[in-house]
Amino acid sequence: MADAAGRVIRRTEYILLAATAILFVVGLMAGDTFFFRLATESLIFGGLALAVDLLLGIVGLLSLGQALYFGFGAYVSALLLKEVAPSFWLATGAVLAASAVVGYLSSFIALRSKGVYFALITFGLAQVAAKTVYNTRELGASDGIIGIPIVVIGTPFGGLDTANAPVFFLVTLGVIALLYGLTKYLLATPMGGIWHAVRANEARLPFIGFDTLGPKRAAFTLAAMIAAVSGALYPMLRGFVSPELLYFSTSGNAVVTVVLGGVGTLIGPLFGSALLTGLRSVIGTWTEHHQILIGLIFVAVVVLAPRGIVGIAIERAKRRAGEQI
Amino acid sequence: MTALFDSLQFIYAPQIINGLSIGVAVILMALGLTIIFGLLDVINMSHGEFYAAGAYLSVTLLGLDLSFWLVLVLVPVILFPAGFLIERYLIQRVFHHRDRHILTLLLTFGLAIVLEDAYRLVWGANPMRPETPISGATEFLGIYFPQYRLFLMAFGSLLILGVWWVVYKTPAGAIVRAAAYDRDMSASLGVPVKAVYALTFAFGVALAGLAGVLLAPIYSVFPTMGKDFILLAFTVVIVGGLGSIKGAVIAALLLTQLQSISSLFISPVWSDPLVFGVMVLVLMFRPAGLFGGFKNG
């Protein structure tokens, strides 16, 4: 990655971290639980957006059904917490393993197709899953699963109570930061280079010795795991899961988040998620029609600045540094 | 033997006819989608919302005591310029971008979000249902069919034939197909490609709106009606092959029959997964659908 882009991304990371720290202290002083729950939710959906960005911004695959894996993680986590044991480690560990399998297997279907077909088939896959969950009584059908017990996370330093909003916010922050760090690390490996190359010119790769299906499958599986682990946190926050988590609106919102924040920047989606969650909650205080405004903002971004907020900042920095774009 | 005929007559026949009327409706939706894709390479994610626009407009216009037949003409006339403007002033703005496929998809997706919430804002979230313009039922082979459904099938079939005729038998259709086949060549031959794009998009939008008017009396009118229906339309278009008119018609008839006949044996809630399953299978073995684009005839 070029220098200017790296600098902007680093700066965005610092800004986000600083803002989080300030808001955390403010929230603690105000003793406002609602605020922490909102921030936690923004991180969880930020994780889903991160998965979408890995596919769209890095590999060039538009997934319109990432909610499938998010919802899968949420449901598996909810079932384990409720039916087996209220253990954070069991739930996240099992979701990680199960989503790797599910992601890998579904990649065989999704990656049969390219371009818009890929978008539509991921859309279809998620829709089938959503309808299936919606109609399965064992999964609570349209009501979902409620009554998920409060989880106390066992650590060597004592238990962390997820019912404590600031504590669970920090836990979520840790998990999402880990996912972000892992993805960022992978982008700095040759595998990350191949992913970028798939987006840039997939047809050329075989002629420098790389099959493209394998790396695409790896990215797809990884994106499924990121979405699923983010989803696994959801029932711990809300105490329930419902089929809406798998709906197209969830997948679609993740795409909106990515495009608004900055496609292919990884930090952009997290930034976008914080922004959109905040916006929704602010607009929500005076109208329930926040989707109109968010839709209009989204259309404006796609038409005027398809690189998103962080993308624009990178573009400017590059221009200032005299780099070619 | 009589038992067989009875089951054919009283169980299968109504399902088949029912499936046919849904099939015709789906074709009307799918035609617009597939023509827009065939010419512009644009996956129109807001197509379902244009269908809903047609339905909502018909509710409002019928509320003004206009006759159904007038509304049937008025709605496409209102939606056509709307479609034209959207293509010209929104889609064209991202059309020449390197990521055109993705950006136009995102753009129309954003439009869908706005429209859906706008319907909720203007008309409320509760379902509405205009009065059926033709009441009564006709006996056919010992079974009664609602006359409006029969009208829908007849009128819909005429429309489909009309679209086919326009695309394949008129100079305007020839221009559209030529532009789809080779944009630059057509432009150099003096075809006003930009106008053709906008007009074709508008045509598809008007068609979706027309389907909305026709179906509003059968299904209710509600904000997410487009989203619920577009899934089936997309499936049809993918199975038939993006851009293929013939493929859309055949796939729509096959899939809606599959849906309605299978609902005799399995719970109808599984009909969507069944249809998607077929789509996935088709894509796995024929990634470009059953038929190629309409460039190939």
Add this chain to the structure above:
Amino acid sequence: MNEPAASPILRASGLSIHFGALRAVDDVSFDVPRGGITSIIGPNGAGKSTLFNLLSGSLKPSAGAVRFDGTDITALPPARRLRRGLARSFQITNLFFELPVRENLRLACQYYEPRVKLWLPVARNTRAADRTEQLLESFGLGKRAATPAGALSHGEQRRLEIAVTLASQPKLLLLDEPTQGMSHGDTADTEKLIAALARDTTVLLIEHDVDLVMGLSNRVIVMAQGRKLTEGTPAQVRGNAEVQAAYFGDKP
């Protein structure tokens, strides 16, 4: 020129591919001897590029076989062919245009490293990194290393294209019209470059510029309408009456 005694690096036998009724390549057989430059010439539509696609694995033949370095590679996909030492360049510049020049080369050099290292930081892939810097240097692209490939001049892009193709140190290099769209000066440079390449590796060249071909090649294969018309040394080919008629007909 002498016929090399060793086994050929590449042998095409009875290669055919049909698109519907069109026989784009029709029963073409030839050997590429080890070392030196073998060229394929022929008028437009003779099937040269299609033949290249068959050799490099972009297309599967309807009939016939390709043997490379003693093994049958007819069924191998392009990536596996490259890993055996068969690399190709493209007539229309085919690079990772959004990625910097250095990254284009680094990706092409990654081939050297064990697969596990795909998951380790780029900096740990020292062999690929060294080879990348070496190529940047020898192709005079060092100053442009951080520039996206898409922002290079046409001549630079053509050079990068060859550098990328060469990154894997192939045993056989398929060059598809490397001078396409080049200025006179650039063409002369490229001619020198190809001659230099042929000292280390075998080159199979498709070229439009007949003078360049005749000056460079050890062997020339002439194609017309999907078939092989003749082959031989440049002198033999020039003297061939059929070739005169089919190809040099308009030349004095």
